[in-house]
Amino acid sequence: MKNLIANLNKIFDSRIRLGIMSALMVNETVNFNELKELIEVTDGNLASHLRTLEDNNYLKVQKGFIGRKTQTTYSVTKAGEKAFKQHLEALEQMIRGIE
């Protein structure tokens, strides 16, 4: 059981970071406001979790403008996709282990 838990990715321990990654896996790009609405967190909280994922190279950030407003969109990187899939597999193994 111990080594099963070791396979889980520590970065995805947080429900917010897991939520961000889930949304990015099924959408090419997601912008900041969409994520905020989806996960229902404050700006600061979301930004800090996004930063963690960015620092780990799991997501790419694109900054652009819509009129005068800045618009920040996020998309998943190859490394992020791989890490997320491994995390899912680890979860699956844990469920099998319990059964």
Added chain:
Amino acid sequence: MNTPSSPPLETLKDIRSMMERSSRFISLSGWSGISAGCCALVGAWLASREIAHSLAGGLEGNGSIPDALHIRLAFLGICVFSAALVSAVLFTYLRSRREGVAIWGKSARRLLWNTVLPMVAGGLFIIRLGYLHLDGLIAPACLLFYGLALVNGSKYTLGEIRYLGYAQIILGAINCWMPGYGLYFWAAGFGVLHILYGIWMWVKYEAKAQTV
């Protein structure tokens, strides 16, 4: 909530719900289906009166509809379509506001594009059918293309809408071989099926949410 010990099954459910909510437009209200169906039934009733009134003197020799009636029916069709669309959008807007979800997001755009495209293609085809006086094929063509639009859009909204699409396609296909009964098939597909689907969706997703 941030503890690593949250059970893996719960975590997987969380992931799944997040994926669905971020990629599907789920505010589509059951009332939208019911109201669109009622518009269609009223429209079919008005059309049947027009036809009965106008054909009191008997059909033309080749079985197609005279020009004046043609234009009136086309106009009626556009009115019914607009009324159904407006009422459907209204109920969906009300639901999305109640649930605090933005109505115009990426998922709504995707849903719209994937349903509008087959409907525009079908619309052009139906206009040509009308010009060529192939009137018996107009109702089946409406049902077939609308069914395809629903099946195509079902990937971007509540998945159950695909069954409504299948049912419309089946009705349209049968109607192809029974061209004289277009209005009945039309009323069954756009009227009755919409209302049944709307009630089903309302019971499944909205009735519960309101009592809790």
